[in-house]
Amino acid sequence: MNKRHLFLALSLFCFGFWSWTSAQESSSPPVEEKQIEESPDLSAEFSLLQEEVKKLRLAEEEESTKAVTPVQIQIPSINVDTAIEQVGVLDNGQMGVPVDENQVGWFEPGVKPGSKGNAVVAGHVDSKTGPAVFYELDQLKTGDDVTIIDENGNTLLFRVTKTENYDTKNAPIDEIFGATSNRNLNLITCSGTFGNGGYDQRFVVYTELVDSEIKSTVELDVPTNVTLSGNLLTWHAVRDDAVIGYRVYEVIDGSATRIESVPSHARKSVEVTNEQASYYVTAIDRLGNESAPSE
Known part of the structure; x- marks a missing residue:
């Protein structure tokens, strides 16, 4: 899928009165341009055949039907x-914020709730008149429920x-918005x-x-008979017809690095050069699900 350019800065996540009353009068510093990938581009990674690309797109369309356009949060x-x-x-270049301090804003250019990825909803903590919708957000704890409702x-x-508190300059944009x-x-x-x-x-x-009703994980079979003969x-x-390719990983001192992606229609082999390393292979399906490592 295509990448989106999201213009984000942590200064934009301050939803107090002074940041939302007038975007034009904002004194926020220049924002940082972040390029965040919605999901892995599987067709490019595995050099898929035309028929495989068609199946991939159909699978992506089916996946998109599981997402909703949110209108209410509980x-x-x-x-x-x-x-x-x-x-x-x-x-x-700034991220928009809710106009009403008692409502929340869903970042529409990003991910829809229910689809794979990080959907993001933001709300004010307070306003000129007092506490706002997310004033008690920091009271949430692991295991608490959040319900999203669509127009139907x-x-x-x-x-x-989990919950995390970050300094403005150190919040992990990729973890919050990324693929x-x-x-x-x-x-x-x-x-x-609160300061200037x-x-x-x-x-x-x-x-x-x-x-x-939505299965978020898929158990794929693991590639078998993984053999290293010399450097092959x-x-x-x-x-499994859903498998579109394989990823080969090199393991050195317990750290694994992906070194090759092999489409399902290609020969199931790669040349490796590091005699000190070990290797394993995983299978990938049309939706980007990855199997457990081979043994």
Whole structure:
């Protein structure tokens, strides 16, 4: 899939009154351009044949039907039940924020909730008049539930996996917005001490989809008969039409590095050169699911 250019800076995640009343009057420093990949470009990685590319696109279309356009969020443990606005990137390169301090904003150019990747929802912690929608976000703990509802009343249930508090300059943009094979929803607000530049910290709640109707992981068979003869590594194909290729990893001192991607229609072998290393192979399906390592 194509990469998107997201213009993000952690200064944009401060949802206090001074940052959202007027984007044009914002005194935020210049934003940093980040290039975040939505998902692995499997057709490029594995040099797929035309028929395989067609199957890949059909699988991606089927995958997209599992996602929803969110209109409402419910977080029972902190009594949040509010509407969701769609926000994007402003003309000045900044991420949009919710107009209403009692609603939240979903970053629409990113991932839809329910699809693979990191969907992001942000809300104000306070406003000129007092506490706002995410004032108690820092009270969430592992195991708490977050429900997303679409315009048709369909619901997706997410569960908190962890919470983190970051200094503005050190928050991990890729972890919050970047590609992942999980179906995540990340909630953001500002925290810490308020000063001339706004709040100096960002609070992030990481959640993962637990809706039983959507299977988030796929168990692929592991490549077998992996053999190293001299400098030639060979293996047997996985008998599964969904498998589009294989990844070969080199292991040195316990650290694994991917060294080759082999399409399913190619010969199941690669030349390796490091006599001190060990190697394993994994299978990849059309949706980017990866099998366990070969033995």
